[in-house]
Amino acid sequence: MSLTSLYLLYPLILTIGFGSSSEEHDALPLNYLQVRPGSSSFKIALFADLHFGESAWIDWGPLQDVNSTKVMSVVLDQETPDFVVYLGDVITANNIAIGNASLYWEEAISPTRARGIPWASVFGNHDDAPFEWPLEWFSATGIPHTHCTLPNSSGSGEQECSFRGTRRIELMKNEIKQNNLSYSRNGPKDLWPSISNFVLQVSSSQDPDSAVALLYFLDSGGGSYPEVISSSQAEWFNRKSQELNPSSRVPEMIFWHIPSKAYKKVAPKLGIHKPCVGSINREGVATQEAEMGIMKLLVKRPSVKAVFVGHNHGLDWCCPYEKLWLCFARHTGYGGYGNWARGTRILEITQQPFSLKSWIRMEDGQLHSEVVLSS
Numbered sequence: 001m002s003l004t005s006l007y008l009l010y011p012l013i014l015t016i017g018f019g020s021s022s023e024e025h026d027a028l029p030l031n032y033l034q035v036r037p038g039s040s041s042f043k044i045a046l047f048a049d050l051h052f053g054e055s056a057w058i059d060w061g062p063l064q065d066v067n068s069t070k071v072m073s074v075v076l077d078q079e080t081p082d083f084v085v086y087l088g089d090v091i092t093a094n095n096i097a098i099g100n101a102s103l104y105w106e107e108a109i110s111p112t113r114a115r116g117i118p119w120a121s122v123f124g125n126h127d128d129a130p131f132e133w134p135l136e137w138f139s140a141t142g143i144p145h146t147h148c149t150l151p152n153s154s155g156s157g158e159q160e161c162s163f164r165g166t167r168r169i170e171l172m173k174n175e176i177k178q179n180n181l182s183y184s185r186n187g188p189k190d191l192w193p194s195i196s197n198f199v200l201q202v203s204s205s206q207d208p209d210s211a212v213a214l215l216y217f218l219d220s221g222g223g224s225y226p227e228v229i230s231s232s233q234a235e236w237f238n239r240k241s242q243e244l245n246p247s248s249r250v251p252e253m254i255f256w257h258i259p260s261k262a263y264k265k266v267a268p269k270l271g272i273h274k275p276c277v278g279s280i281n282r283e284g285v286a287t288q289e290a291e292m293g294i295m296k297l298l299v300k301r302p303s304v305k306a307v308f309v310g311h312n313h314g315l316d317w318c319c320p321y322e323k324l325w326l327c328f329a330r331h332t333g334y335g336g337y338g339n340w341a342r343g344t345r346i347l348e349i350t351q352q353p354f355s356l357k358s359w360i361r362m363e364d365g366q367l368h369s370e371v372v373l374s375s
């Protein structure tokens with residue numbers, strides 16, 4: 001297709017992408033969150049790599065989920081954030097044999113929902129990964145039937161097993177349909193197979209039309225397709241940011257799961273030294289498989305302050321890269337590899353004058369790694 005005809009298609013794609021999707025939420029032009037009246041700041045907690053449903057058929061599988069729920073509950077009660085971002089690998093679909101991985105997904109979002117806190121989620125590389133048959137299931141103990149049963153709404157109690165994984169689109173549609181506090185969207189259809197692409201505005205406490213910050217969420221792939229942010233996603237970001245923030249006046253923050261190659265360029269060698277800030281640097285950066293232009297666009301925009309990713313459980317630093325910051329979250333879940341103490345990266349956006357501060361809140365209540373990301 002020629003460039004000209006692509007251009008002609010844009011308005012059409014936009015309409016199809018946001019307008020005609022089956023979810024009623026998608027009809028809204030731009031979803032906004034608002035700084036609480038009387039407050040000058042807006043706080044976000046990043047729950048990264050929870051890995052619910054991991055090793056579901058072994059005793060300590062479900063116990064990990066109990067532990068992860070506790071970490072989230074402690075952080076939510078101590079920080080009382082205004083918003084939560086589920087930064088991918090919410091579940092370990094590779095280990096989920098039931099027909100509907102949304103049940104584990106629901107378990108992961110329940111501590112936030114129970115406290116009436118709104119949230120949004122992006123996909124990681126494990127969320128829609130296909131089931132991997134455990135070798136031990138072929139030994140004398142065999143396949144553990146009980147974990148395969150999902151009594152459905154008809155109450156038949158019949159076996160409901162799936163070994164192909166629940167698709168991204170189903171996970172996202174279930175989350176949105178079930179939860180009026182979810183700000184997640186299944187992004188424009190033309191960005192398929194990536195799904196979690198959307199923008200949220202944080203508005204000033206006085207005026208919902210006055211933006212304090214824009215939050216961009218992107219699906220960095222993995223699981224059922226390669227770990228990549230495609231050139232059409234990059235183009236979508238370009239188009240959206242030009243449309244919403246043409247003068248680059250409003251500060252912007254970016255959220256996705258798998259680090260881009262730029263993280264490798266700035267990674268501290270041994271330990272963590274200024275200007276980087278963090279507490280663990282225990283593994284190499286595991287980057288996306290390919291780059292298709294998103295980083296080039298981000299560094300060109302003066303309004304982009306920081307990118308936040310999960311994926312590497314043994315890294316929790318922030319380092320500057322050109323004019324922006326590249327940050328890891330902190331491994332929040334007991335599921336997934338690594339035994340580093342669990343915690344959560346917190347972001348605090350202050351309005352007028354704008355500032356973006358971040359720190360890590362640990363499960364035991366400790367705080368560390370405070371850093372200002374807006375200077």
Ligand SMILES: *[C@@H]1O[C@H](CO)[C@@H](O)[C@H](O)[C@H]1NC(C)=O
Pocket residue numbers: 060061063064067334
């Ligand atoms: C749950 O958390 C406790 C306390 O951190 C830990 O000792 C235990 O090993 C954890 N259990 C699992 C299954 O992760």
Ligand SMILES: *[C@@H]1O[C@H](CO)[C@@H](O)[C@H](O)[C@H]1NC(C)=O
Pocket residue numbers: 100102103106174178
């Ligand atoms: C899967 O679970 C979700 C959440 O409980 C539910 O809304 C959805 O209808 C279920 N889907 C199927 C196909 O059972």
Ligand SMILES: *[C@@H]1O[C@H](CO)[C@@H](O)[C@H](O)[C@H]1NC(C)=O
Pocket residue numbers: 152153154155156158
């Ligand atoms: C429940 O299970 C029965 C028997 O397997 C099936 O016919 C029915 O469609 C299922 N209902 C739902 C809502 O999944």
Ligand SMILES: *[C@@H]1O[C@H](CO)[C@@H](O)[C@H](O)[C@H]1NC(C)=O
Pocket residue numbers: 180181
């Ligand atoms: C949101 O959902 C909860 C329970 O699912 C319900 O109690 C509440 O009334 C709903 N709120 C709105 C504004 O629809």
Ligand SMILES: [Zn+2]
Pocket residue numbers: 049051089124311312336
């Ligand atoms: Zn992970």
